[in-house]
Amino acid sequence: MKNNNAVIQTEEQKILRCGIYARFSDQKQGKDKYGQLKEHDSVDNQIELCKKHISLRNDTDDKQRWVLTEIYAEKGKPGSNLDRPEYERLVRDIEAGKINCIVIYKLDRLTRSISDFYKFINDYLKYKDISLVSITQDFSTATAAGRMMMNIILTFAEYERELITERTKTGMNRMIEEGQFRGGRVPLGYDQNGKKLVINEDERPIVELLFDKYIELKSAKKVADFLNKQNLKNKDRTFKRDNVENVLNNPYYIGKARHDGKIVNWNPSCQIINESVFNLCQEIFNDNTKPELRRSAASRGILSDLLFYNDSEKQMGYNKENNTNYYVHTYIKDNKKKRIRINSELIEKHLAEELKNLFKDNLAFEKVLVDARKQQNKEIQELRNQKQGILNKKIGVENKLQKLSKNDPDLADLIRKYEQEIAKYGLESSNFDELIALKEQEKATDNDLRDTLRIFYEMYDELSFIDKEKLLGYIIDEIRLYPQENSKDSLVRIKIRPIDSVNRQRLNSTGLDTRVDWFPDKESNLD
Known part of the structure; x- marks a missing residue:
């Protein structure tokens, strides 16, 4: 060997x-x-x-x-x-x-x-x-x-x-038909009893509060913070944003389950949340997770739509180099592609402080909230229009039913069909009533608006990236950065949207001019 x-x-x-x-x-x-x-x-x-x-x-x-x-x-x-x-x-x-x-x-x-x-x-x-x-x-x-x-x-x-694969699908189909729990961590609001879930009456109010608060706050993180402040538990754990999102997206709470990419009937005895409330939360969640709203500092800055360099007609770009984020202006000079960049943290902090000072003693944010109220009224009116469309269909079927003789056995199937349609339209109309009531509850009073405005400037740093980006878009038309020649500072010109007479008096014709003691990096070649 x-x-x-x-x-x-x-x-x-x-x-x-x-x-x-x-x-x-x-x-x-x-x-x-x-x-x-x-x-x-x-x-x-x-x-x-x-x-x-x-x-x-x-x-x-x-x-x-x-x-x-x-x-x-x-x-x-x-x-x-x-x-x-x-x-x-x-x-x-x-x-x-x-x-x-x-x-x-x-x-x-x-x-x-x-x-x-x-x-x-x-x-x-x-x-x-x-x-x-x-x-x-x-x-x-x-x-x-x-x-x-x-x-x-x-x-x-x-x-x-x-x-x-075939056996697995068959087993899952059988579990759905029998209303069985498919395994994993038992969701909040339930206990496991054999192969099925039963409602935990002590946790039911937490689930209901979670859905209600999400409709009010429209933020899973804010809901988690609220629940933790109330010393409420997700089973034996504190709440996190992911926990809240898992609850919001779990159809168990309306007695249904996800199967083969669809939401199907599962176990009606496990329903905790009204289906219209669940669907409204889904709409809010989907709006919050649209691709255009999930942009983050990894790919853009909060000023990406607003910041310009000198008199350029194109917004400054945004990138990350050596763990530092920059706003970047690119241009052609002497037939070469060049760039000037500026540390994003510097200008974002400067802008935040200027806005806090500007709005601290004024109600400049009222424009934002007034627009929000207009949007709420628009949404409520759209719901009312949809409800009226359902009622019109219901009335149409009721008129057809009145013309039929209930004593005619040949019309029994048609009468039963019309009665089912009337019941369906009645249920849909009730669902719209609940949605409208929830939207009405969201509307703030004038005093609520003013109280919010007085403290809003203090909350800026706690806002999410998306909320900051939206807020600045309401308030600012554009921001222009003018490096001063033969100087080590720069001029930052913030053009505010005209909101009230007080602010218009403070602003000159071009905007709010501020000086900063920093200067963009020197230009460099990109070729």
Whole structure:
């Protein structure tokens, strides 16, 4: 037998630069009927067995020298697709010529998809002189018999995967039909009783308060802060924004569940929240999470729509360099692309202080809140119009019903249909009444507005990125930065939207001029 540590390469020997690929989806798939982990399925055990196989082949193969070059350990990744980091690294190493032999425990460790395996064979095994060895399945891709054997094995592997998927769907359908809890952490407001959830009456008021507060505050983070200040608990934990969002989006609270991408009937006895309230919260949540509203400082600044450099007609850009955010002005000079940048923190802080000072003693923010009230009135009117449309349909069906004789057996089905439509329109009308009532409750009184205005300037620093961006858009037309030549300071000209006579008296014809003791970076080339 040969000594592994002193293998002498002869002219006839071919060197196999081996890469071991091991994959394991999750712990559940590797348990036996007693719930114990099957050791042979673990990634570590696959690697160890593959190492032993390489060592054995190296001792017995006179024509080839087997050299372990790399190990690819894939944990928690399914074999149904190729979106796996270690698999991608394996492919890169094949293309780079780092390895020319792949050693695996079983073929389905590489992939469970026939189409993916065919692609792998055609892309790498056929034309790049790459060998594939499965240590528990005796075949080689170098022979027609080996390729046929692999196809058969892969066929059964894919069949098994599809069978598992089908059984899972069947099981989920049955659980939905029977109103069973599908597992995981028991949601706030419920206890688990056997296979089903039952309402926890002590937690029900917390759930109801959470939904009501979200309609009022329209912010999951603010709702979480409010609940924590009230010393209320999410089961045994404090509330976080994610907890609030999970509750808001969980259809269990209206006795329904998500299944196959849809919300379906589930367990009416678990309903805590009126469906119209739930739907209103969904509308608010969806509005808050629209892509254009989820822009953050990672891709733009709060002044991105407002800040201009000198007399440029284009807003300054925004980027991040060396963990510092900058507003950037790019331009062409001497046929070269150049830029001037300014630290975003400097100008954003300066603007915040100027606005706080400007609005501290005035009701400049009233414009914002008045606009909000107009929007609320518009939304309420739209709801009333929709409700009236429903009532008109209801009246139309009632008129048709009055013309029918209830004693005519031939009309029984039609009468029943009309009665069901009338009941449906009546329920929809009631839902609109609830929505309108909720919108009316949101409207603030004049005293509420003035009290809010007096303290609003103090809350600026606590606002979210999106709220700051919206607020500044209401108040400011534009901001222009004018670096002063032969000076180390700059002029920041803030053009305020005309709001009231007091502010117009304070502002000159072009805006609020302020000076700062900082200067943008010197221009630099981008080419």
